[in-house]
Amino acid sequence: MSGSTDNRKNGTPVMRAENLGITFGGLHAVSGFDMEMYEGELIGLIGPNGAGKTTVFNLLTGVYQPTEGNFYLHGKSMLGKKPHQMAKEGIARTFQNIRLFKDLSVLENVKVAFNQSMSYSMLEGILRLPRYWKEEEEIERKAKEILAVFHMEGEVDQKAKNLPYGRQRKLEIARAIATGAKILLLDEPAAGMNPTETAELMETITLIRTRFGVSILLIEHDMSLVMSICERIVVIDYGQIIASGSPYEVANDPKVIGAYLGQDE
Amino acid sequence: MSFLSNILTGVSLGSIYAIIALGYTMVYGIAKMLNFAHGDVIMVGAFMCFFATGRYGLPPLVSVLLAVVVCTALGILIEGLAYKPLREAPSLAVLITAIGVSYLLQNGAQLLWGADTKTFTPIVSGSLSLVEGRLNISYVSLLAMACCLVVMVCLTLFTSRTRMGKAMRACSEDKGAAQLMGINVNSTISMTFAIGSALAAVAGVLMCSAYPVLSPTTGSLPGIRAFTAAVFGGIGSIPGAFLGGILLGIIETFAKAYISTDLSDAVVFAVLIIVLLVKPAGLLGKYVPEKV
Amino acid sequence: MKRTLSKTSINGFINYGIVIAAFLILQLLMAQGMISNTLKSLLVPVCCYIVMAISLNLTVGILGELSLGHAGFMSLGAFSGIVAAMAMQEFSPVPRLIAAILVGSIAGALGGVLVGVPVLRLQGDYLAIVTLAFGEIIRNIIVVLYVGLDQKGIHITTNSAGPALEEGGIMVIKGPMGAVGVPKLASFTAGFVLILITLFVVQNLVNSRAGRAIMALRDNRIAAESVGIHVTKYKLMAFVISAALAGAAGALFGLNYSSTVSSKFGFNTSILILVFVVLGGLGSIRGSIISAALLYILPEMLRGFEFITKARMLIYAVILIAVMLTINNPALKSLLEERDLSLGGLLGKLKNGGRAKKGGAGQ
Numbered sequence: 001m002s003g004s005t006d007n008r009k010n011g012t013p014v015m016r017a018e019n020l021g022i023t024f025g026g027l028h029a030v031s032g033f034d035m036e037m038y039e040g041e042l043i044g045l046i047g048p049n050g051a052g053k054t055t056v057f058n059l060l061t062g063v064y065q066p067t068e069g070n071f072y073l074h075g076k077s078m079l080g081k082k083p084h085q086m087a088k089e090g091i092a093r094t095f096q097n098i099r100l101f102k103d104l105s106v107l108e109n110v111k112v113a114f115n116q117s118m119s120y121s122m123l124e125g126i127l128r129l130p131r132y133w134k135e136e137e138e139i140e141r142k143a144k145e146i147l148a149v150f151h152m153e154g155e156v157d158q159k160a161k162n163l164p165y166g167r168q169r170k171l172e173i174a175r176a177i178a179t180g181a182k183i184l185l186l187d188e189p190a191a192g193m194n195p196t197e198t199a200e201l202m203e204t205i206t207l208i209r210t211r212f213g214v215s216i217l218l219i220e221h222d223m224s225l226v227m228s229i230c231e232r233i234v235v236i237d238y239g240q241i242i243a244s245g246s247p248y249e250v251a252n253d254p255k256v257i258g259a260y261l262g263q264d265e
Numbered sequence: 266m267s268f269l270s271n272i273l274t275g276v277s278l279g280s281i282y283a284i285i286a287l288g289y290t291m292v293y294g295i296a297k298m299l300n301f302a303h304g305d306v307i308m309v310g311a312f313m314c315f316f317a318t319g320r321y322g323l324p325p326l327v328s329v330l331l332a333v334v335v336c337t338a339l340g341i342l343i344e345g346l347a348y349k350p351l352r353e354a355p356s357l358a359v360l361i362t363a364i365g366v367s368y369l370l371q372n373g374a375q376l377l378w379g380a381d382t383k384t385f386t387p388i389v390s391g392s393l394s395l396v397e398g399r400l401n402i403s404y405v406s407l408l409a410m411a412c413c414l415v416v417m418v419c420l421t422l423f424t425s426r427t428r429m430g431k432a433m434r435a436c437s438e439d440k441g442a443a444q445l446m447g448i449n450v451n452s453t454i455s456m457t458f459a460i461g462s463a464l465a466a467v468a469g470v471l472m473c474s475a476y477p478v479l480s481p482t483t484g485s486l487p488g489i490r491a492f493t494a495a496v497f498g499g500i501g502s503i504p505g506a507f508l509g510g511i512l513l514g515i516i517e518t519f520a521k522a523y524i525s526t527d528l529s530d531a532v533v534f535a536v537l538i539i540v541l542l543v544k545p546a547g548l549l550g551k552y553v554p555e556k557v
Numbered sequence: 558m559k560r561t562l563s564k565t566s567i568n569g570f571i572n573y574g575i576v577i578a579a580f581l582i583l584q585l586l587m588a589q590g591m592i593s594n595t596l597k598s599l600l601v602p603v604c605c606y607i608v609m610a611i612s613l614n615l616t617v618g619i620l621g622e623l624s625l626g627h628a629g630f631m632s633l634g635a636f637s638g639i640v641a642a643m644a645m646q647e648f649s650p651v652p653r654l655i656a657a658i659l660v661g662s663i664a665g666a667l668g669g670v671l672v673g674v675p676v677l678r679l680q681g682d683y684l685a686i687v688t689l690a691f692g693e694i695i696r697n698i699i700v701v702l703y704v705g706l707d708q709k710g711i712h713i714t715t716n717s718a719g720p721a722l723e724e725g726g727i728m729v730i731k732g733p734m735g736a737v738g739v740p741k742l743a744s745f746t747a748g749f750v751l752i753l754i755t756l757f758v759v760q761n762l763v764n765s766r767a768g769r770a771i772m773a774l775r776d777n778r779i780a781a782e783s784v785g786i787h788v789t790k791y792k793l794m795a796f797v798i799s800a801a802l803a804g805a806a807g808a809l810f811g812l813n814y815s816s817t818v819s820s821k822f823g824f825n826t827s828i829l830i831l832v833f834v835v836l837g838g839l840g841s842i843r844g845s846i847i848s849a850a851l852l853y854i855l856p857e858m859l860r861g862f863e864f865i866t867k868a869r870m871l872i873y874a875v876i877l878i879a880v881m882l883t884i885n886n887p888a889l890k891s892l893l894e895e896r897d898l899s900l901g902g903l904l905g906k907l908k909n910g911g912r913a914k915k916g917g918a919g920q
Contacts, residue, residue, distance in 0.1 A: 061783060087785030099780035101773045103840075111766075112773040116785035118766050122794060125765025126758055132765065179784050299682040347878055354885035357623055360685055361835055364625075364828060365877035372871035485824075489693075492686060525715075531697040534690030541683055542675045 279514020304488015499550020665804015
């Protein structure tokens, strides 16, 4: 974890948001969102309900187009990119309300995410030319490798909708990893999990960081999870950043306490 | 003069479309489903009126009332039996069911009343002569326009002033929240179907009076055209259905007059496609993207 | 390859097997003279409808979008195929038929692109209504079309006098009368081969990366986009392939009768095919084959019984509603899903203390 501080000194941030904001019919859902993320970092994004956390995710993944500001991946502007293009740029996400391909098998769910790294054409696929077999075998292997990291190798043939809840959350993360993304946005991965599952999830998150070299931005309400695994925390309220810093700094920030307890500043 | 007469024909045809489109738009707004069978309810209404006047010699007004009562009951029945169990089902399933209901009505009518085309006796006849006889407007056309205006005004008042109307609007915004506010969502949806079907009966009688032929498939094409009108005006919007209906009536009449009778449907549907491409929410509708 | 792939390909091979076996049995029965002329006359159309059902299933069951204008693509294929076959008078029947089917499928595909590019950005009900509109537009246009052939090539006009043709020229499509004097080039064998090709295309597509992307779009569009699936591209791919196959089926269908009118490919036909697909099971290729064959042949065989002939469409309507209500019945659905759980799934469920049920709540 000390590595991240080194990264921050040299090199460009993997992601940088600059004064990012969006207005819905006069309402500033998010405004003036500034943030830098360096390689390998694990940042928590917290805030009360309705603070605009998921909106930030939607902005960063092209679901919404910002009405102000800009954001950059590896120094490149991402303005105007559509969601499917964002995946190619190396950013992948999970959803607050799980969105799996419910009638596809666990393995197929992961394979879908490899689509953009495959190159055989539709015709090659229909005629099953050599490239089809080569690439299909390759992603079959890779997909199983990823699933093995998540200890899901026993469930490859199950339909996604039949998985237990905690495993559905994991599969969503596995699928995001399979896109080859270097930045992961996890939207409340521990929501609805019991303490054992949450503990397991924390292990998984730490593991995938080192295993796949990804930087993670995490929305979470489970404070014990956020405080224990994030190096840096950004707090937003009413669409604006009210504090950021180490877990200790944030936890003792009067503005943060105010936002959570509903006090006036 | 022919231009003016075409406009009048268009507006009166459009008035009928508007009345039908209101049924589509209200149901779509509240139940988020395309009630494919709506057009066939029109046909049932027209048949009721046909039998009441033709076979039993009832006065026109009574026949129309009978048609309205039967269609209202039919609308509630269809909703309760076929659509209500599918409230949580995917929209594909609901749409396929609606197509099934449409087919059921068409083919049921065919079995009961025969596939042959019947001549409908208009509920009012004669026409008004204007500008020294150079411009004729049939009374049916006038009646259609008047009905459309009355329906528009009543519906607007109903949805803005009455308790039930407000409940409808609440349900179309957010069913969950409406339920929490103590609104009975199921009966509200039922009510919407009832109103839509009653309007369909009126439209059926008007349409068959203006174009006096009647067969089991009479309702299907006008139904689709009226749906086009609803989409054109902005689905879910009551003034939109009105506007879309009138515009579509005019477009269809002009296409028939200046392009080709055979191609008038092609023109109408081309309009639909263009509208959906340029302004998917229609003229007066608002676009609501799926929430992530 | 590994287990998952082999499982799906076994399923695919069973489908080829069923089709080949049915073909051989029918050929054998025909050689024995055990097949009535009525049934014989149904063989080509039934092949066409099977292809139609499989191809519509690609749009409705696999892509998850409702198309109500599938017969419109069939119509495009039929009339363009007929024109192609008539234009190739000097060739022998087999190349003529192959060329006609190719032309038909290209016409279908072009129609698919024409409709697909604008409307696939729309979703659900809008897409359904636009495909319906499109089917009607095609029918409308063919009714006013007059097509003639002479040495100079193809002449097309909407003038009811027909195009001016040179000596020896022939009229192919005569407006409301449709195509006349069509050579009956279609054969049962051709239909059988077309089904096999359709199976090959659809099954292999589904088991490729494109097929996975298409099914992912069906299951969750937003999630599919988030992993880099280009929505329009894959929707269009499924839609156009489906339309091309319908066009091919249309060409074969058109060349089975000496005359064809465009009203044969109206909304009713689109619905009929939809009934086949829904009854066979959305997404089930085998289901489409079996239900198309049975539902097409049975009513024809039962023509003697007046009530059935009359009430045929009524019965279909009732079945359509009943199937939809049954498979979407929440109580029944959970029962089916319990069955669906394999042994491994059941064990997993026990281990997790019955939490499996919560999984669906997120959708």
